Amino acid sequence: MKGTTFSPTFGVKYKDKQAEICLWAPDANDVQLAINENGNPLSMTKQERGLWTLSTDQLRPGTSYQFVVDGSLIADPASKLQPEGPAGPSQAVDLSEFSWTDGNWVNFDLSEYIIYELHTGTFTDAGTFSGIEERLDYLKDLGITAIEIMPVAAFPGTRNWGYDGVFPFAVQESYGGPQALQHLVNACHEKGMAVILDVVYNHLGPEGNVLTTVGPYTTAKYPTPWGEAMNMDDAGSDYVRQYFIENALLWLSEYHIDALRLDAVHAIRDFGPKHFLAELADAVRDLEQQTGKNYHLIAECDLNDRRFLESTDRAGYGMDAQWVDEFHHALRVTCGEPAEGYYSDFSGLAHLAKAFSSGYVYDGIFSSHRDRTFGTKTTGIPGSQFVVFSQNHDQVGNRAFGERSVVLYGAAKARLMAAATLLSPFVPLLFMGEEYGETRPFLYFMDHQGAELVEAVRKGRASEFSFAEGQEPPDPKAEETFLDCKLSFSTAAEHGKMFAYYKALISMRKTDPVFNAADRSALQVDHDESKQLLILDWNTGMHKRRVCFNFSDQPLKLDLPDQGEYSAVFNSDDQCWGGNGTAAAEPEQAFTIPSLSVIILAN
Known part of the structure; x- marks a missing residue:
């Protein structure tokens, strides 16, 4: 890695064994640094626009500290x-x-x-970063090239999905720390x-x-499902x-994180x-120039909205990819999910076909769920800018009982869904354990410390779902x-x-x-x-592949004019995968698609 010139303004950084400290507290009249809760606090100097700074050799790595803002202690x-x-x-x-x-x-x-x-917290029994390390050979053997870690920013207690973080720079202590x-x-x-x-x-x-106690980090201009929006365009933004x-x-x-x-x-x-995301994207591109790395x-x-994927020099927001x-x-x-709630906008197979070809299903057409025309065309956007999945933390955990696909739909459909994801022209994502x-x-869990907040969360979650008589x-x-969400690797065998x-x-x-190229234009x-x-x-010009999905509960005979050009190379119903059929390579099975299965034909 080349030397990086990135030097943060906020918090504590070290230069020649000196701690350079900065707090933004625009409305404060007096700010001091308290070290180890003992000793005399050190006065900080107010700079322009509410930045308070201090350089000292007394705040060493591993030392506890707090700010004293107008007499109140804050982290x-x-x-x-x-x-x-x-x-x-x-802690410094x-x-x-x-x-x-x-x-x-x-x-x-x-x-x-x-x-x-x-x-x-739930990937291993240890629930730590070192626990993840112990599973890296397992993931490498599976063929994974990138792990995605749910948020690690410090949150109350020891267990949380991570989206309740309140110190964006701090790594959760119970996971192992920085x-x-x-x-x-x-x-x-x-x-x-x-x-x-x-x-x-x-x-x-x-x-x-503590952010909102020292500055206007949020704004009442815009509501969100979680309260006031972060202040990206109001006074002090x-x-x-x-x-x-x-x-x-x-x-x-x-x-050294590779992607966010x-x-x-x-x-x-x-x-x-200039949208915050566009400014962020440009800052990351600048960092790439400094480090010689790619993020x-x-x-x-x-x-x-394709603007999120367009480059900033084309008035886009500069994101490299998006979840779809x-x-x-x-x-x-x-696969049988009831068309209720946001699923009500989806007809099933016709929309799945469109998702494969277009990325967006709603790309400028009327959405009955929203009661308006919705979306933009994706022409010219490569498949590598779309991340797809058959399940993820949201889609599993935001069900009342956190059921996974294999529980909801059975093993045969789970295999169908895996093939749809992994053989798509997009970037595939798996959710831990589905493999x-x-x-x-995978249930919703938290460890908030305030009794009133805990009760409010309990009632709020319960009100989102309907429960059968006797269910809790x-x-x-x-x-x-x-603990119920911990993966059962002991039974993985x-x-x-x-x-x-x-x-x-x-x-x-x-x-x-063909599948490695994942070229949308060839599909x-x-x-x-x-x-x-x-x-x-x-059809890449040099190679042809035909992937045939049978989502029905009856076997289907393929009757295509060019089927003589192909041979079967894969069958999800093969007994070696837990199915009921025989190997796809056997000629008499080559062009019959068993129920709830996928076959792959190669030219």
Whole structure:
């Protein structure tokens, strides 16, 4: 890595063993630094526009500190570690002390990403970054090229999805803290895997937030599902924008993270002349020039607006890719998900066919769920800018009982869904455990400390769902709810056929010249709703592949004029994958698609 000139404004940084400290508190009259809760506080100097600064050799790495703002003690809004949680003091950390060994690491292009989303607390029994490290060989054997870690910003208690973080710069202590995260990223790079970190720039958690006590970090101009929006365009927004941009650059430069997944960017409200995301994208491009590295920004966005994917020099927002929920919705309805709520906009197979060909289903057509025309065309956008999945933390965890696909639809449909995702012209993402057919749920859980807030969350979650008589909604505060979500790797061997199936599909994705190229322009999609048949025809000029999905409960005979040009190379109903059929290579089975299965034909 080239030397980086990234030097954050906020928080604590070290230069020649001196701690350079900065707090933005525009309305404060007096700010001091209290070290170790003892000794005399050190006075800080007010600079222009509310920045308070101090240079001292008394704040050494590992030392606890707090700010005294007009007589009130608060933790550092840019703290890198909260060892006692959000309510406690901050601890000074010098991230440059870590000894990296990943100098030869080169990040993959997004087209090469095969993403595995995981939650640190439930991925292993240990629930730590070191626990993840112990599973890296397992993920490498599966064929994963990038892990995506759900948010690690400090939150109250010891268990949370991560979207209730209140210290965006601080790494959750119960996961292992900053050095353990650096160690994990270094280990991933040594294993040949990229690391994506999920970050939240659209809201703060409901408990333990200190940002709004020192400055206008939020604005009442725009409501969000989580309260006031982050202040990206109101009075005082310059330093709010800089705060979050520095946060992104910190993960990329000091933790060597390869990509950021930006949570719910549609909830980042910014009507200024240059959108926050565009400013962030340009800052990341500048960092690339400084470090010689390549980074990716992946947005979670439900607006179907191509501006998020357009470059900033074309007045776009500069995101490298986005999650596409509509692929998931169409796939699930095709597999039997009731067309209710946001699923009501999806007809099943016809919309799945469109998702394969267009990325967006709603690309400028009328949406009955929204009661308006919705979306933009995706012409010219490569498939590597769309991340697709058959399940993820949201789609599993926001069900009342957190059921996974294999529980809801059965193993045969789970295999269909896996093939649809992994053989799509897009970037595939798997959710932890699906690769071996995990049946344990992924539920919503939290460990808020305030009794009133806990009760409000309980009531709020319960009111979102209807429960049969005698059913009790899982208590999100209960430790048992959290423990129920731990992956059962001890029983993974019992599901070896599903694991082998995923491994075979991933290998095909990585080595087959057609599936590896994933060229949208080389794909033609056909479907027959009466037969519940979907056909993906790939033609690169040199190679042809035909992927035939049978979503019905009856076997289907293919009757295509050119079928003599093909031979069958894969059958999801093969007994080796846990199916009922015989090997796809047997001629008499080659052009019969068993029920609820997919066959792959090669030219």
